[in-house]
Amino acid sequence: METSEIRRRFLQYFEDRGHTVVPSAPLPSPDPNLLFNVAGMAQFVPYFVGQQTPPYPRATSVQKCVRTLDIEEVGKTTRHGTFFQMNGNFSFGDYFKEDAVKFAWELVTKPQNEGGYGFDESVLYASVYYEDDEAIDIWKRVAGLPDDRIVRLGMKDNFWSMGIPGPCGPCSEILIDRGPEFGADRDWEAGDRYLEFWNLVFMQNIRGEGGGKDGYPILGELPKKNIDTGLGLERVAYLLQGVDNMYEIDEIYPVIEKATELTGRKYGAEHEDDVRFRVVADHVRSALMLIGDGVTPGNEQGGYVLRRLLRRAIRSMRLLGYEDPSLVELLPVSLEQMKKSYPELVTDFGRISQVAYAEEEAFRRTLTAGTTIFDVAVRDTKASGAHQLEGAKAFQLHDTYGFPIDLTIEMAAEQGLNVDTEGFRSLMKEQRERAKADARAKKAGHADTSGYRELREKGVTEFTGYQELSSDSQVRGLLREGAVAPFAEQGETVEVVLEKTPFYAESGGQIADEGLILGDGLKLKVLDVQRPVKGLIVHKVEVVEGVLRAGDDVHAAVDHEWRVSACQAHSGTHVVHAALRQVLGPNALQSGSYNKPGYLRLDFAWSSALDPATRSEIEEVANLAVRKDLPVSAQYMTLPEARDWGALALFGETYDEQVRVVEIGGPWSRELCGGTHVKHSSQVGALTVTGESSVGAGVRRIEAFVGMEALHYLGRERALVRLLSENLKARPEELPAKVADLAERLRVAEKELERMRAAQVLEAAAELAKDPKDVFGVQYVGHRAPDGVNGGDLRKLALDVRGRMPSDKPAVVAVLSVNDGKPGVVIALNDLAREWRLKAGDLVRIAAEKLGGRGGGKDDVAQGGGTDAAGADDALSAVEHAIGHQVTG
Structure with a gap:
C-alpha cells in the first residue's frame, strides 16, 4: 500500500466518523522553543491548554513534522530521520478512551479491501500506563486482547505531558511483534521487535512543576477530557510495504535508486555508503518540504537547519563519487513521490527548485573557499607542533563557510590531525542557546499567557479598523508585566484590551498602528499593538495623563496620516x-x-x-x-x-x-x-x-x-544631481560620463602614486643591506619603514634587502611599518638561515605577538600584523632575541 493511500484512508476513516479534516500546519513553528512543528498535536495546542475555544468537537489531520536533534544520526540507524508525517485524531471534550481505542483498533485491523490497514490481530499488542485499569479493561472488551498481550509500563514510557505545568495524561500504544529476528521475546525497551506505531494519549489530568518525564506531581483532573493520538505514517508504510526501515518506503527509496544510478555505487553493499545514501534521500525530501513551506537557506534558525540539510546531502553525494550538481537530478525524483499527498508542491516547484539549486551552487563555491581556509588552519596547527585542530577553527569553518563538522573531521584525518570536537560542540551549544533566547524574545510562549487568556474569556476584541479610524469603546482590562492589574497611573507603560478597537495589530508584514486612546481626564499613547492570543487585540500604551482603570469608557483614535501611509x-x-x-x-x-x-x-x-x-x-x-x-x-x-x-x-x-x-x-x-x-x-x-x-x-x-x-x-535625488552638476560643471545627462572620466583619472593617479611610493621604499634596500647586525653569526636587518607602507610594498622591501645580502652567510630581514594605525611586519630568510633551522613563520609569530596580533607563512617568507603600534620596536627586538636563542640553543 502506497504511503499516500495510507494517508488518504486515515483521513477518510475519521472524516466518516464525524471528524473535521484539518490541513497540516506549516512546518515552521510559532512556539518560541521550537524551530519546526514536531508533533501532530502542534496546531491544536491552543485548544488543549485553554487559550482558544475549538471550532469543532473532533478533528483529524496529517501533520508535517521536522525533528533536527538527531541530524548527525540520520542514516546510521534505520529509525532516525528529519522530515516525517504524523497522522492524528483529536477530541476536545467529546469522546474519550473507549472510542479512541475502538477507532484505532478498527482501522488497524479492518481488511484492506474494506478500507482498513489489514494488520494481523495475532501479532498486535497494547501498552498501557501501569495504573490505568480502565484502559486495560477497554482493550480486553473492544479488541479482545488477552492479558499476555497487554503490557503495563511506567510513567516514563506511557504518560504524556507538554513538559510544562498543564494538561497531561496516560498513554496507550499499539505495538506490532515483528518476530524473533528483530529481538528477544517480551523485551519491550530494547531492539526493534515490538515496534510502537500508534500512540493514544488520554489527556485527563493536570500536572505541576517538575523535570523529566516522570519528575512532576499530578495535581488533579481536567474539567474536559481530550484525546490526542499520533500514528507514524512512515512506520506504518514500511510495515505494510514489507521493507525493514523508513528509507526503503515508496516516498524515499526512489531517491536512493537515483543516487546509486548517478554514483555507480550499490546500496546494501557497504554500511558507510548506505549511511550516505540514506542521508541523501532523507535530506532531499526534508529540504523539498521545508522550502515548500517557505523556509529559505540562511545562517539563523530554520534557514540554518535547511542549509545544513542541503549541504549534508550534497557532500554525501560527493563522498559517493558524484562531483556534478546533484540536486537537479534528485529533487524532481522526490517531488514525483511527494506530490501524491501534497499536490501544491507541483505548482510551486519552480520556486522550490530555484532556491535549492542556488544553494547547491553557493555551497560548491563555499567548498572551494572553505578548503583554502582549512589548509591554512592545518598549516598553522602543524607549525605550532599541535596534533589537534582547534574547536574554534572547526566552528568557524562550520558557521562561516558551511563546512559540516564531519567534513572537517574527515579532511583533518587525511592530514594526520584530530579535531577538538568538544570545543566545537560547546560553541555550537552557545550558538543554539543564543538563537533560542532570540526566538523567545520575539515570540510569546504558552507558559506566560494566563493573563491574556483571562481577558480573552470575557470575549473577543472586535476590530473596526477596516471601516473606521476611531471608535468609542470600553476598557475590558489591563495587564502589567503579563498579569491582570486593576489600574495604571501616569508614567506607567502597560497593556490594554478594549471591547473594540480601530488599531491594527502587527501581522502579515504590516507594523501596528499608532495613535491615542482618550477618556475622561485620560490620555494614552499607543506604542504597539499585538495579538498574543487568538481573538484578543492588546495595546501597549504609555499613560500620558490620568489614571487608567478597567471599565473606563474611552475613545480610540488611530493617527490618520500614519494609517494612510501604512495603507x-x-x-x-x-x-x-x-x-x-x-x-x-x-x-x-x-x-x-x-x-x-x-x-x-x-x-x-x-x-x-x-x-x-x-x-x-x-x-x-x-x-x-x-x-x-x-x-x-x-x-x-x-x-x-x-x-x-x-x-x-x-x-x-x-x-x-x-x-x-x-x-x-x-x-x-x-x-x-x-x-x-x-x-x-x-x-x-x-x-x-x-x-x-x-x-x-x-x-x-x-x-x-x-x-x-x-x-x-x-x-x-534631484537635489544631489543638481549639486553634482554645479560642482562638476556639467548638465545632468552628462554626469555619468563626467564621473566615469574622473574615476579613471583618479585610478591612474593612484597607480602612479603607488609606483612612486614603492620606488621610494625600495631605495632604502641597498643601504639596509650594507649594514646588517651580526647576531651570533646571523646577519640580521631589523628596520622600521616610514608609516603608510602597505603590506605589499613591505614584502617587496624585505625580499629586495634579502636579495642584496651575501648568500654565503645566514641572513634574516625583518621590516615593519604602521599603515592606517595598524602595524604590519614581514620577515624573509635566505637558504642558509633556514639550514640553521630558522623559520620565517616562527619569527613572524613572535613579532606579531608584540603587536597584539597574529602571523604566519612559509619558512622563507612570512607576514603578520596586529593592532598595537606601540609595540613596533619591541617586535624587532624580539625577533633579534629569538634568532640568538635559536642559534645558541
Whole structure:
C-alpha cells in the first residue's frame, strides 16, 4: 500500500466518523522553543491548554513534522530521520478512551479491501500506563486482547505531558511483534521487535512543576477530557510495504535508486555508503518540504537547519563519487513521490527548485573557499607542533563557510590531525542557546499567557479598523508585566484590551498602528499593538495623563496620516509583488515582507541579481498599475475557495478556514491578507524602487518608497544631481560620463602614486643591506619603514634587502611599518638561515605577538600584523632575541 493511500484512508476513516479534516500546519513553528512543528498535536495546542475555544468537537489531520536533534544520526540507524508525517485524531471534550481505542483498533485491523490497514490481530499488542485499569479493561472488551498481550509500563514510557505545568495524561500504544529476528521475546525497551506505531494519549489530568518525564506531581483532573493520538505514517508504510526501515518506503527509496544510478555505487553493499545514501534521500525530501513551506537557506534558525540539510546531502553525494550538481537530478525524483499527498508542491516547484539549486551552487563555491581556509588552519596547527585542530577553527569553518563538522573531521584525518570536537560542540551549544533566547524574545510562549487568556474569556476584541479610524469603546482590562492589574497611573507603560478597537495589530508584514486612546481626564499613547492570543487585540500604551482603570469608557483614535501611509505601503507591497510576477514570471513568489508608513520591502524567490533594466521595468509596471486607478477590494471565503480562485498565500502563515482575500485589479493581484489597504491603486501615490539585494541563496529583496516618502526620496535625488552638476560643471545627462572620466583619472593617479611610493621604499634596500647586525653569526636587518607602507610594498622591501645580502652567510630581514594605525611586519630568510633551522613563520609569530596580533607563512617568507603600534620596536627586538636563542640553543 502506497504511503499516500495510507494517508488518504486515515483521513477518510475519521472524516466518516464525524471528524473535521484539518490541513497540516506549516512546518515552521510559532512556539518560541521550537524551530519546526514536531508533533501532530502542534496546531491544536491552543485548544488543549485553554487559550482558544475549538471550532469543532473532533478533528483529524496529517501533520508535517521536522525533528533536527538527531541530524548527525540520520542514516546510521534505520529509525532516525528529519522530515516525517504524523497522522492524528483529536477530541476536545467529546469522546474519550473507549472510542479512541475502538477507532484505532478498527482501522488497524479492518481488511484492506474494506478500507482498513489489514494488520494481523495475532501479532498486535497494547501498552498501557501501569495504573490505568480502565484502559486495560477497554482493550480486553473492544479488541479482545488477552492479558499476555497487554503490557503495563511506567510513567516514563506511557504518560504524556507538554513538559510544562498543564494538561497531561496516560498513554496507550499499539505495538506490532515483528518476530524473533528483530529481538528477544517480551523485551519491550530494547531492539526493534515490538515496534510502537500508534500512540493514544488520554489527556485527563493536570500536572505541576517538575523535570523529566516522570519528575512532576499530578495535581488533579481536567474539567474536559481530550484525546490526542499520533500514528507514524512512515512506520506504518514500511510495515505494510514489507521493507525493514523508513528509507526503503515508496516516498524515499526512489531517491536512493537515483543516487546509486548517478554514483555507480550499490546500496546494501557497504554500511558507510548506505549511511550516505540514506542521508541523501532523507535530506532531499526534508529540504523539498521545508522550502515548500517557505523556509529559505540562511545562517539563523530554520534557514540554518535547511542549509545544513542541503549541504549534508550534497557532500554525501560527493563522498559517493558524484562531483556534478546533484540536486537537479534528485529533487524532481522526490517531488514525483511527494506530490501524491501534497499536490501544491507541483505548482510551486519552480520556486522550490530555484532556491535549492542556488544553494547547491553557493555551497560548491563555499567548498572551494572553505578548503583554502582549512589548509591554512592545518598549516598553522602543524607549525605550532599541535596534533589537534582547534574547536574554534572547526566552528568557524562550520558557521562561516558551511563546512559540516564531519567534513572537517574527515579532511583533518587525511592530514594526520584530530579535531577538538568538544570545543566545537560547546560553541555550537552557545550558538543554539543564543538563537533560542532570540526566538523567545520575539515570540510569546504558552507558559506566560494566563493573563491574556483571562481577558480573552470575557470575549473577543472586535476590530473596526477596516471601516473606521476611531471608535468609542470600553476598557475590558489591563495587564502589567503579563498579569491582570486593576489600574495604571501616569508614567506607567502597560497593556490594554478594549471591547473594540480601530488599531491594527502587527501581522502579515504590516507594523501596528499608532495613535491615542482618550477618556475622561485620560490620555494614552499607543506604542504597539499585538495579538498574543487568538481573538484578543492588546495595546501597549504609555499613560500620558490620568489614571487608567478597567471599565473606563474611552475613545480610540488611530493617527490618520500614519494609517494612510501604512495603507499606501501595504497596497504598494501587493502591487510590487504582482509587478515582479508579471516581469519575472510566476516563480517570483513572495517569501516575506515588511511595510510601514511610506516604506516597503519584499523578499521573493529568485536566484540572481536584477539588472538595472529589469528593475526599471518592474518599477514601471508597478506605477502603471497605480496610474490605472485599479479597484482594491476585500472579501471573505473559505480557504479551499481562495486557493481555487488563485489567491496567493504567504509562506509559513497559518490561516483559518475563513480567510480574507484582497484584490487589486481583479486577478492581476489576488492575495490572502488581513492588512489595511487603499480603496484604489492610485491612492498608493508615487512608487520608486530604491534597492535590490540578496538575503540568502535563491532569495532576493526589493525595497521601495511610496506616497510622500517616494516624493521626498526623489527630491533628495534631484537635489544631489543638481549639486553634482554645479560642482562638476556639467548638465545632468552628462554626469555619468563626467564621473566615469574622473574615476579613471583618479585610478591612474593612484597607480602612479603607488609606483612612486614603492620606488621610494625600495631605495632604502641597498643601504639596509650594507649594514646588517651580526647576531651570533646571523646577519640580521631589523628596520622600521616610514608609516603608510602597505603590506605589499613591505614584502617587496624585505625580499629586495634579502636579495642584496651575501648568500654565503645566514641572513634574516625583518621590516615593519604602521599603515592606517595598524602595524604590519614581514620577515624573509635566505637558504642558509633556514639550514640553521630558522623559520620565517616562527619569527613572524613572535613579532606579531608584540603587536597584539597574529602571523604566519612559509619558512622563507612570512607576514603578520596586529593592532598595537606601540609595540613596533619591541617586535624587532624580539625577533633579534629569538634568532640568538635559536642559534645558541
